[in-house]
Amino acid sequence: MAIDSDLASRLAMQYEPTTYRRRIAGHDVIIHCHHYNARLQRTLEGARGIDGKGLIVGAAETVFADQLARALRPGDDEARRWAVAEQLYRHLGFGRIDLSQIGADVVTADSSHFVEGWLAGLGESSDNVCSFTAGYVQGAVHAVTGAAVRVREVECMARGAERCRFEVDRGERPPVAPNRKDPAIPAPREPGAGWLRSPQVDEQAIIDAVVGMPMVGDEAGLIPAFSVYLASMPADFYNRICIGFVEAMRGLGRDKTAIRLLISDAEHCGMNTFRGIMHSPEWDGLIAPMVRDRSDALHAIIAISNALGWGDWHVTAHTPRSLALESRYGYEAVGYREYRGLAATPQCAMLTGVAAGVMELVYGEGTVEERYGTFNAREERCVSCGEPSCNFAVEQVE
Ligand SMILES: [Zn+2]
Ligand SMILES: [Zn+2]
Structure with a gap:
């Protein structure tokens, strides 16, 4: 079935520059790869007792x-x-x-x-x-x-x-649960302060290029790009399964393990996806000319992730052994507030894992498995707990 223009306009993606959100048919969608989605599924379905x-x-x-x-x-x-x-x-x-x-x-x-x-x-x-x-x-x-x-x-x-x-x-079953959310915190309107940039890296040009790429399914419904398969997943789906997973595991006294598993999946994902991107013709054509050192590569990666809808996040401090990031409107924190209200502890497992993964990719050596765990990330403050922004600290493991 060919897509007609009426359907194309219903499903057109709108990018919201101030919040770095991608929206399709009224839902914020996040671009992730097949490695991440399958791993996340295995984490949930492989956990005993839930x-x-x-x-x-x-x-x-x-x-x-x-x-x-x-x-x-x-x-x-x-x-x-x-x-x-x-x-x-x-x-x-x-x-x-x-x-x-x-x-x-x-x-x-x-x-x-x-x-x-x-x-x-x-x-x-x-x-x-x-x-x-x-x-x-x-x-x-x-x-x-x-x-x-x-x-x-x-x-x-x-x-x-x-x-x-x-x-x-078609036998008896409970009704379909509505996607009920409370109005969340308003999105930030003004640019933030104290964000580090690289003079070589034109973040806006990178965002414009990635947002301009037609990331929609082909005839088979797949999006092969950057040596992975991408998909536009509604943020609500990620939030519902991750919140549900942590709550179910809390019932078994294993909620800390649950969060650690979600962080680990994202850490692998950050390396897999960005390794693919760094070896792609798109990177060679647009980004490689801007990259003089590893720090430039890191700034370019963060810009790309903002175009993918991952975080609205920005570098606030950076050395080859450490990284600090701020995110004001990440989908995990905002989603938690919408579904559950204020949280007692930080909730942004995906951004925490990716923060470690990008440092391992940019500064580590060897295979993904050899790099895994060589940086440690933690979320120090979170919008879900009522803070104005989520803050992540990444450090090389001694
Ligand atoms: Zn199947
Ligand atoms: Zn957070």
């Missing part, structure tokens, strides 16, 4: 029911609504689902961001891995028809099937 799979299915159902509802128009007939559901999935980079047999309670998928991520980083799987897709389809059924259904994957490409196959169960 229902990690249920967290992923439930979050996807709630968030995509909401995002799809915002992409639909009152004049859409049912065929059009299913087409929008297929297209949003593809557009965001999650792969390709076929909803044409949904009336017979069958859905198939012949391309999948999560299967790619699982096979690339985690190897063959003994289980079906497409919990995310099952949740997406549940959300789509709700947005299109108003029904609450269960979707179960019965065959998966991660286990060698030719395509993933899902069955729809």
